[in-house]
Amino acid sequence: MEKKRSVAFHTLGCKLNFSETSTLSRLMESEGFEKKEFDDLADVYVINTCSVTDNADKECRQLVRRIQRKSPESFVVITGCYAQLKPKEIASIPGVDLVLGAAEKFNIAQHINELAKGNGAKVCSCDIEEVSGFNASFSQNDRTRTFLKVQDGCDYTCSFCTIPMARGKSRSDSIANVVKHATQLAADGVKEIVLTGVNLGDFGKGPDGGRHEEDFFSLVQELDKVEGIERYRISSIEPNLLTNDIIAFVANSNKFMPHFHIPLQSGSNEILGLMRRRYRRELYAERVGLIKTLMPHCAIGVDVIVGFPGETDKHFQETFDFLHELDVSYLHVFTYSERDHTKALEIQPVIPIPVRNERNKTLRNLSYMKLQYFTQQQSGQTRKVLFEGFDKHGMMEGYTDNYIRVSTPYRGEWANQIIDWKLR
Numbered sequence: 001m002e003k004k005r006s007v008a009f010h011t012l013g014c015k016l017n018f019s020e021t022s023t024l025s026r027l028m029e030s031e032g033f034e035k036k037e038f039d040d041l042a043d044v045y046v047i048n049t050c051s052v053t054d055n056a057d058k059e060c061r062q063l064v065r066r067i068q069r070k071s072p073e074s075f076v077v078i079t080g081c082y083a084q085l086k087p088k089e090i091a092s093i094p095g096v097d098l099v100l101g102a103a104e105k106f107n108i109a110q111h112i113n114e115l116a117k118g119n120g121a122k123v124c125s126c127d128i129e130e131v132s133g134f135n136a137s138f139s140q141n142d143r144t145r146t147f148l149k150v151q152d153g154c155d156y157t158c159s160f161c162t163i164p165m166a167r168g169k170s171r172s173d174s175i176a177n178v179v180k181h182a183t184q185l186a187a188d189g190v191k192e193i194v195l196t197g198v199n200l201g202d203f204g205k206g207p208d209g210g211r212h213e214e215d216f217f218s219l220v221q222e223l224d225k226v227e228g229i230e231r232y233r234i235s236s237i238e239p240n241l242l243t244n245d246i247i248a249f250v251a252n253s254n255k256f257m258p259h260f261h262i263p264l265q266s267g268s269n270e271i272l273g274l275m276r277r278r279y280r281r282e283l284y285a286e287r288v289g290l291i292k293t294l295m296p297h298c299a300i301g302v303d304v305i306v307g308f309p310g311e312t313d314k315h316f317q318e319t320f321d322f323l324h325e326l327d328v329s330y331l332h333v334f335t336y337s338e339r340d341h342t343k344a345l346e347i348q349p350v351i352p353i354p355v356r357n358e359r360n361k362t363l364r365n366l367s368y369m370k371l372q373y374f375t376q377q378q379s380g381q382t383r384k385v386l387f388e389g390f391d392k393h394g395m396m397e398g399y400t401d402n403y404i405r406v407s408t409p410y411r412g413e414w415a416n417q418i419i420d421w422k423l424r
């Protein structure tokens, strides 16, 4: 019998990348490949890259070098956002055999089957304007929780962001398809689905630019009816697209969890303007206010960027004060870094790196205090925890509906079960 070829994956970046890697790995397995861990020996190594990561290039080179040292005869395939943005640079990394851009990512098995070692890197990439199809993806590692991709690409033009260049126009699955996937996942025993996308609230544009006559609110309403799925989370949604209707629906739903992640990026309206964001801080505060009125126990996470060009001490103080006052639970703090071909490169003055780092530290401290405060507020309450199946050195972990992490000694019968849990 012929020996099975093996493949190992490594993912850089966001949840969307993780869900896509998961789908790519299932595609390869259905083509007869055996899945290996990245540290094991494999015939093919696939690196799914990210353009948001600061050191995409460096990280990629390091990973390829590691593979070459370990297994010089193996094939190395690079895909993902960075492969779309800089195909030539990646192809020039010694040891890379194949670079797959956004349009070719999901044809990976076919490309690998046609590959021969030692001819230099083959680049399969086209202009991002030509990328118009939609490939549904979901991650499935244990059966507790899955990240289901329902939307891809973005039509916004935020001045710091390369994602539209790496992922193309906004496009989505149809509601009927998403419901079909959710129903299948429920039959597989999945209890929680995290809806993911690049600009999730913009859900509704079909592949090839057509509209499905659908929107995110209708999707949420239809998913709420799917039997067997007990929890949904909305991974991240732009404040201008998080409508009062969605907030009110989540407040009354037993399935959509009281948890939002809403990018703010800056608490200064002047900086929001320079960033070309489509809202101002007043709208953001209004959204948070409504959420907390309807769901006082709701967790709210905030993305914020520090050190954006033009951000003076005064602007940063405005952001700090705004966040300090805002009833949110935690922050994801990003330090601005320059990206080729973005409008932000034209904005002056550039903020020195040490200042950016200092601001990052200040907001991370604020985040820590916010999270402590939020968790303390919930103490004494009984909330529902979905426990994961992993045995982590005798412990198991899970999240409450409002995203507080709970850890307890491992009990096999609790894996993938929702348990009433009194928070201390």
Ligand code: SF4
Pocket: 154, 155, 156, 157, 158, 161, 162, 163, 164, 198, 199, 238
């Ligand atoms: S909304 Fe802005 S930051 Fe988010 S992906 Fe689109 S362009 Fe990038």
